[in-house]
Amino acid sequence: MAFESLRQVVRAVIEETNIIRTVEPEEVYKMRTGSMDNKAGTNGQYFTTWDFANGMIRDMSMHxxxxxxxxxxxxxxxxxxxYYIINLFDHPYSNYLRYSGFPRLGSLALALRQHLPSATSRKEAVDAVRAFCAYTNLLSAWCFHYFPWGLGTQEFSYESSIGPSPILPDKSRRIQIRDGRKIKLTWEGLGVTVNALLAVKENPELCDDIINALPFTILQDHAVIGGKSMYGWAPVVSTAPVHVKERQCDAPPGRIRFSQGTGNKFIVQYGEATEDIAMPVLGEVPSDDIDRLGAVGxxxxxxxxxxxxxxxxxxxxA
Structure with a gap:
């Protein structure tokens, strides 16, 4: 595809992002069904192609x-x-993904890199980079959702699931939300709605980014490493300063986090979490509604x- 200006490229990126916000991208569908135009994959299989692409798109958006x-x-x-840094680091990702099932992503990335130096201001450059980041975040969300994580439970489960938690939680480290802005979470189709509070005192700038984006609807997925949390990629690219973090293993059920650095994910913890990585505190579901989270989880x-x-x-x- 040919573009005559940076503005045209950004418009195409935004249009593509809006299309796939609620509809599975065609490239992801073709990948998971083995119907790619370019049948990449040695020995007549495409699982390795899918595995590589899933990890690379995740890394491309997050890191x-x-x-x-x-x-x-x-x-x-x-x-x-x-511009030099973007050219240096994007090309290995987008060029490989272009070959390996994602030609549209590859062509949009190439066009953006080519036209980015024509930006007439820093703001125009920032807006362009933000738009492409949001696009890769959403691609990552769909790739994550459809990846066959169930293979792990079938073939790669531990011999015993009984044992000590890998990290000992410390409840004394739990963050107390002093006050909050009320929001409402509704899992559509499941008939479950809970109230929640945003930590506007603890992380005001981060909460402002979320509030300014509301309302939004996101595809819900489950954590595959860290325990009983569920999340979705939010239509936000937040670089807000974070003042308060909390280790996931210390957090109580009902904790709401926002992970800027892993795709801008809106995270709801409904039970025990095992990771000791500290993440930004966004809010909490009050105790009255926590019991309802278990069935959703x-x-x-x-x-x-x-x-x-x-x-x-x-x-x-709310």
Missing amino acids: TWYHFVELAENENVPLDQL LHVLKSTFETKELIWLKVEL
């Missing part, structure tokens, strides 16, 4: 384009240096590992 946004917003980074767990049912979470002001 590449999100950091490009941070660099673009940093006025101490000259724009010509920014189990439903989402089954969707992620087995059925691939589309479960949507609507987040709005």
